Ligand SMILES: Nc1ncnc2c1ncn2[C@@H]1O[C@H](COP(=O)(O)OP(=O)(O)OP(=O)(O)O)[C@@H](O)[C@H]1O
């Protein structure tokens with residue numbers, strides 16, 4: 001058994017066809033290795049290439065370069081899909097089908113034995129709280145109801161790997177909580193989850209691994225605990241102490257001027273800096289406040305994105 | 313095979329759930345039934361006229377079912393309904409074959425319903441029971457849905473969504489007119505090879521001449537062979553397509 005549920009090697013996608021190609025790659029040389037047993041949050045601003053990556057993993061679009069493997073098989077392997085659940089971004093299903101009929105077709109495609117189909121379909125309908133709509137046509141469903149049916153079809157086969165493209169979109173507050181519960185349940189059952197979302201507070205709660213993508217390139221990727229502990233402390237310098245600010249500025253990983261004229265500097269874990277800050281704290285206790293800060297995902301995300309914007 | 317039939321099943325379910333289909337069938341019956349009233353047109357040949365009208369309208373009805381494929385496949389591809397299916401253990405070729413079979417089976421069902429109505433009307437008006445050669449003529453028309461659907465699937469793969477239905481309709485028209493067009497040498501080049509010779513299936517008033525079961529069988533086999541060719545080509549193209 002492979003250690004990685006998802007692995008990509010130089011995965012690149014340039015949209016277009018034979019006669020016309022986009023100038024910029026939507027995904028550029030992505031090298032991703034997602035270990036077994038993780039809930040992976042895939043983050044990035046609009047147009048970063050998250051959906052593109054997911055479509056490549058599901059073999060809906062073909063890579064311009066590189067290769068991808070899911071559950072140890074090349075992405076274009078048809079059989080491996082039996083062990084995967086997928087929720088597309090803004091799902092759209094055949095409107096003329098009733099919810100039950102649609103799930104029944106999915107169950108047939110997933111080769112669920114006919115004796116178990118009905119039971120399993122009602123199980124998942126119950127999980128997404130859609131049992132009472134089993135015999136209504138999908139065409140009459142609201143955005144959130146469709147999203148729920150989309151989630152239902154993705155867990156129908158009790159997948160080993162669940163790939164969700166913006167699963168929280170369209171759901172009401174209850175729905176969001178229910179989905180988080182579903183993901184947690186899946187995690188407990190040993191399912192690997194890979195999903196992208198813009199709701200960072202939720203991602204932070206659900207995920208143990210994250211990757212941040214921007215303009216088709218991976219900025220950082222790893223266990224959430226490792227990434228967020230990367231920053232050591234936050235130093236707030238009161239207004240009128242610019243000399244202190246100037247002293248520490250070169251070491252700071254980021255700095256911002258506060259509205260009261262003071263400064264806020266953020267440092268990575270660093271013994272030297274820690275020592276001089278401790279010294280300063282003894283000398284001028286009123287000039288600074290500092291706290292070891294564990295960044296939250298939102299700050300981390302903005303810092304990562306801002307740092308690429310500077311580079312460009 | 314189960315996967316293919318699951319896709320086929322959803323396809324005929326879609327068509328058979330459209331109320332307009334039943335409206336179409338009833339209209340066809342009414343038109344066939346009223347054909348004998350056009351004595352001015354028929355010049356005393358009411359029977360021939362009714363037969364011709366029934367064959368022509370059955371062809372048109374089947375062609376409409378077939379053309380609906382050229383709406384359905386591109387729509388499913390760009391709206392994402394196909395993506396949901398194709399991310400299950402379903403090969404792209406299986407998806408196309410499923411769509412093809414679903415449409416052919418629907419066309420056959422509807423063709424048979426129209427033909428049955430015609431035979432009832434024919435019996436009521438002329439008191440003549442089922443004439444074998446007429447049955448064969450209708451079956452040929454119904455069998456023509458096989459290569460017609462194959463063309464529709466192929467065109468759905470190679471043409472831009474906007475123009476697929478109209479180009480398919482024109483192609484079917486050409487294919488049915490081969491014997492007339494054959495008079496013009498250059499026309500032969502246009503349809504030759506690429507489009508099937510649907511005139512094989514087209515008897516019209518000639519239906520009164522017995523074609524024989526072997527002819528019906530051969531035409532159906534020929535249609536199937538053409539379909540295998542067209543579907544193989546479609547599947548090769550589909551393999552490289554990006555899907556939303
Ligand atoms: N079918 C397509 N044809 C051409 N370009 C495309 C296509 N789909 C996506 N792109 C481009 O690829 C880039 C990445 O798009 P993608 O949908 O992967 O972003 P995303 O990270 O999922 O964004 P969002 O958060 O808005 O969903 C964008 O610049 C987009 O314009």
Ligand SMILES: [Mg+2]
Nearest residue numbers: 050051052089
């Ligand atoms: Mg997206």
